[in-house]
Amino acid sequence: MKKLQFYLSGFLALQLVLATGLFWREHRQQEMQQQREPLLAVETGQIEKLEISDGDASVTLRKQGDTWLLPELEKLPANADKLDTLLEKLQGLRTGWPVATTDSSRERFEVAEDRFRKRLRLYTGGEKAVAEFYLGTSPGFRKIHLRSDGDDAVYAVELSSFEWPAKAADWLDKKLLAAGDVEAIDGPDYRLAKRDGKWQFDAGEAPLNSGEAEQLADALKNLRVSKLAAKVPEAEPVRVKVTTGSGELDYEFLQADEHFYVRRGDREQLFELSRSAFDRIAGVRNEQLVLEEKQETERTAGEEPTADSAAQS
Structure with missing residues (x-):
């Protein structure tokens, strides 16, 4: 009996220890959650310049009005949607339990001043960076080690260094030549106009293959380039004039x-x-846009019968 009481008392004591430990762990986690601070102390809307380096290459993105430009790439527009999304990710990062705080860990996780995967410098207007981050190794899927300049703490955050390329060409807005909503197209041997929401030949001289016309307009609306050309070739151009709103x-x-x-x-x-x-654009000619007689016949045959024909049947 005494042995049973001894075991029960020990079991109760163990439960009390576990309960106390869980309580203090939860309390500490709540306390740390309340103390977590943003790693980026300024609002993303205030950022006017961003420098990205991988140690070998670097790129600068500069904001002019509401547009992000690439000064090193003839001041062409950068992909603002991509950059704004990434800046919002930075804005959402918070401090927490650091992975490490020692000098040796900076080298190991590649977040040191002289050894890093990527370095980000953000400016609000002056020449002094308001924030500087070192992006290092990855501890897991879509996570990297990150350290702020001037801070010993290394954090594991949800970010990817591949999202921050250090070459200007990777930031180019590939849709900078997109036409947007198209109202008329004047090609090598055709003229199309959109009236009452439907495409037709401008002079109405022939039935139009509306499917081909829609594909042409869509190709112009969403035109994407791949990169800036290194040289101008000697070739006869195909000219296309587009009317938009x-x-x-x-x-x-x-x-x-x-x-x-x-x-x-x-x-x-x-x-x-x-x-x-x-x-999809330069290869289109009038003959592709004209609706063939066979197609027109099939289309007409597929139309719903009139009241008279239905009555006769």
């Missing part, structure tokens, strides 16, 4: 060997684009 856009498409290029009248630069994007 905000004005006219003049395009020139060129082909040299297996390379394809495009230029728009409001920009002096020449860009490369994919062959498929080139073919």
Whole structure:
């Protein structure tokens, strides 16, 4: 009996110890949660310049008005949506339990001043950075080790260093030549206009293959380039004029060997684009847009019968 009481007393004592430990652990976690502070102390809307380096290459992105530009790439527009999303991720990062705080850990996790995977410097307007981060090794899926300049603590945060390329070409806004909503298209041997929501030949001289016209308009609306062209080829351009709600856009498409290029009248630069994007616009001619008689017959046959024909049947 005494032995049973001894075991029960020990079991109760163990439960009390475990309960106390869990209580203090939960209390400490709540306390740390309340003490967590943002790693980026300024609002993203105040950021006007960003420098990214990987040790070998570097890129600068500078904000002008509401537009992010690439000074090293002829001041072309950067992919603002991508950058704003990443800055919001930075804004959401908080301090917590550090992975390490020693000097040796900086080297091991590659977040040291002279050894890092990526370094981010953010500016609000002056020449002194308001925030500087070192991005290092990855402890797991979509996580990296991060350290703020001037802080010994290394944190594991939900971020990826691959999202922060150090080359200007990787930040180029690939849709900078996209036409947007198209109202009329003047091609090499055709003229199309959109009336009452439907595409038709401007002069109405023939039935139009509306599917082909929609594909052409969509290709212009969402036109994407791949990169800035290194040189201007000697080739005869295919010219396409596009009318939008905000004005006219003049395009020139060129082909040299297996390379394809495009230029728009409001920009002096020449860009490369994919062959498929080139073919969807520069390869279109009148004969592809005309609805063949067979297609017209099949379309008419597929229409719902009139009241008279239904009565006869």
